[in-house]
Amino acid sequence: MDSLISVVAPGVVFLVALYLLLLGGGALVRPETAKRFLGRLATTQRLHFTELGLRVVAGAAFVLSAPQMTWARSIAVFGWVLVGTSILLALIPWRYHQRFAAWAVPQAMQHVALVGVASLVGGFGLIVLLLLPRAVG
Numbered sequence: 001m002d003s004l005i006s007v008v009a010p011g012v013v014f015l016v017a018l019y020l021l022l023l024g025g026g027a028l029v030r031p032e033t034a035k036r037f038l039g040r041l042a043t044t045q046r047l048h049f050t051e052l053g054l055r056v057v058a059g060a061a062f063v064l065s066a067p068q069m070t071w072a073r074s075i076a077v078f079g080w081v082l083v084g085t086s087i088l089l090a091l092i093p094w095r096y097h098q099r100f101a102a103w104a105v106p107q108a109m110q111h112v113a114l115v116g117v118a119s120l121v122g123g124f125g126l127i128v129l130l131l132l133p134r135a136v137g
Contacts, residue, residue, distance in 0.1 A: 012061035020123030027116030
């Protein structure tokens, strides 16, 4: 089981990096499409819980992959933050998340190029952290 986890968890982290790269590229090349995509998050109960489930899976993957990654402690903390905030969001009525997203996404999309660049940096950064041997902890 440990060997399966040691393959699956970094694979999920890689998928998160790929998501960030696609989001970043999309935000820079097709900003209106990126705005629509992000604007749909948390618009329905199903999307709310799908997003939270994906965040928990991603967070767990960060936690499980952290010991083999550079900056292990920071990666693990980030993973636990994802898991913890997802659990908190699952415990409150989903409409609060919907209202927050309806306010926050338009604010962020005023700076769609910055969101794109930050997503690209995050995606490339995750790939680098996956590929580098653990040197800093």
